[in-house]
Amino acid sequence: MTTMELNAELFRQLSIIAEDESLMRKAVKAVTRLAKQKETEETEYIGKEEILKGIDAGLKEVKLTREGKLAPKLARDFLNEL
Incomplete structure (x- = not known):
């Protein structure tokens, strides 16, 4: 039908x-x-483990940027990704 x-x-x-x-x-x-x-x-739910992994990855990226090992992104590049 x-x-x-x-x-x-x-x-x-x-x-x-x-x-x-x-x-x-x-x-x-x-x-x-x-x-x-x-x-x-x-409704798609994100599990606690996935959230914590995402936070961890973000914090590692910030740490690498502060140490100069990772070039900071330009605001324009960041907005283009969004």
Whole structure:
């Protein structure tokens, strides 16, 4: 089924139970649960280990720059990377 066909089928099924408040509450609850599940799946979380590695790498780069082993980036180059 295409998305449009699924959408039409969903509304057809909802129209069947539209007069029954109890069934409509169950339907809303089920759809809400599915929507929250989708939001959770789409949210990308960065783990603590990845965050700490990133901080560590940044601090090492700053230290190397201060010691003169790494040429500092020009602000223009930094903005171009962004």
